[in-house]
Amino acid sequence: MRKLKNPELNRLSAEQYKKAEKLPLVVVLDNIRSCNNIGSFFRTSDALLVQKIFLCGITATPPNAEIHKTALDAEKTVEWKYFAETEEAVRNLQAEGYRVFAIEQVENSIKLPDFKPSLNEKLAVVFGNEVKGVQQKVVNICDGSIEIPQFGTKHSFNVSVSAGIVLWDISQKMRMTRG
Secondary structure (H helix, E strand, O other), rough: OOOOOHHHHOOOHHHHHHOOOEEEEEEEEEEEOOOOHHHHHHHHHHHEEEEEEEOOOOOOOOOHHHHHHHHHHHHOOOOOOOOHHHHHHHHHHHHHEEEEEOOOOOOOEHHHHHOOOOOOOOOEEEEEEEOEOHHHHHHHHEEEEEEEEOOOOOOOHHHHHHHHHHHHHHHHHHHHHOO
């Protein structure tokens, strides 16, 4: 085996990325405090062709050197919008026909392996604060909740790790329903 060199990876240019068809998947960040985590969301969203990111509450916005450190310019390619209140972002998405799911451990949550998006469905996923998670008032207005099954003594992942797991899984399922 030989590691591939960067030119062999067939990466899109920033211009090509902006023109590429995105998944109808929006990421909502509910009061994420770490700029490194925010940057990771941008980088993961870019890699998976997520439509856009909504930055809410205390979540920092680009341009920001700390976001850039982990985003590696993905903050310049992924479309984003800021909302002072996460509830406003969720309601706007629902008004545009998105089904919105909190990524949270709640009663009657759907386990990630059991989550099946419908054909051509528009989805949004809300990730919460590193300490407090998704605010209860935001959970209350979501269409449901998705939970990552966990089996050890710890029952939480770093929010950027959760993003990688959830966004990769959902993006693959959405691509499969599209054919």
